[in-house]
Ligand code: RFL
């Protein structure tokens with residue numbers, strides 16, 4: 275098989291790249307190790323920046339998002355029983371879109387099927403060959419048969435645990451990492467959200483987040499220890515703990531019900547530099563991870579894909595390599611800004627076991643400043659709605 279761009283991974287990064295390239299007349303094949311149902315069963319992000327919304331429109335998949343997605347003008351932070359609203363619209367004139375990653379993925383998969391573009395699911399032993407040369411290849415196995423794709427470029431969109439980044443020798447890559455001493459226990463339920471907007475709660479028992487997927491489906495998270503066993507968390511125990519971490523009047527309004535998904539996510543900050551190795555380009559979680567507190571992971575993946583699809587377009591239409599040569603630096607500049615914001619949101623909202631009394635007071639001062647300063651609120655709002663591409 276031959277294609278212009280071989281994309282590894284059919285997560286949001288790979289699928290969005292595939293669709294943007296298709297619209298630009300560039301041929302791409304996606305190779306994914308899992309089945310479509312498996313990919314759709316992963317419950318992850320919920321908040322889209324304006325930039326990501328624009329890219330989904332550009333990819334031709336904006337219709338259902340605009341019909342079913344919820345536009346949020348702001349968010350709430352709670353601390354010490356106090357509720358404080360950050361009004362994005364007033365502060366920076368922008369909003370965010372609440373529309374689940376599962377739905378984004380489904381829309382992109384459907385568009386890909388409709389345009390007849392090739393996605394190979396259930397591909398085993400995906401291997402990157404000669405990615406530094408002018409004739410890169412991707413091989414994979416299916417039903418015991420080995421297949422080979424020759425291409426001009428490989429886009430490694432295969433997430434944190436994927437094969438692309440791991441194909442690069444250690445000497446060619448620098449890794450930056452911070453692992454946080456806690457995780458998030460999340461629950462999805464067909465219950466109406468407790469509030470119209472998301473609530474990020476700092477509480478001495480630990481952080482909590484009230485989010486949603488629609489007006490009838492809620493997503494809640496609580497900070498949990500690294501040793502948390504999901505079997506120990508019945509739905510009732512989860513709801514009781516969540517209530518304790520919310521201001522009493524919010525807790526009273528919480529509508530509970532059976533969970534339809536429950537999972538634990540570790541929290542990590544991670545960046546791999548550079549993001550290009552010859553004709554291999556990393557995008558999305560393959561190159562960087564943020565803790566979910568700033569809702570930046572999927573949005574960063576979309577930003578990378580914007581830079582990368584533009585670079586490929588420039589190469590194929592104008593025969594200029596400038597976008598390709600500048601990709602890594604351009605993407606990394608934006609990545610580090612989102613890393614900073616996600617690290618900061620995590621640090622002001624969670625209970626850190628090693629913080630000590632000084633760390634605790636600093637966290638309180640951060641929140642006092644945020645709740646009282648227009649400049650501090652504007653900074654949060656500007657980063658939350660997404661920095662420009
Ligand atoms: P993905 O989604 O991990 O997709 C990678 C795909 O590659 C496949 N793959 C392989 N394919 C072929 N060969 C191999 N060897 C392969 N290895 C892996 C995988 O099966 C998969 O299909 O990466 P991508 O596309 O870069 O997308 C990144 C986002 O998924 C991620 O950043 C977000 O989900 C992060 N995130 C959030 N981001 C936001 O922007 N807003 C949010 O509100 C938000 N909330 C979250 C989140 C992530 C969470 N978890 C579980 C980590 C909330 C949570 C709880």
Ligand code: PHB
Nearest residue numbers: 319320485566567568569
């Ligand atoms: C979610 O709805 O899953 C979600 C929302 C906001 C975040 C993280 C996760 O910061």
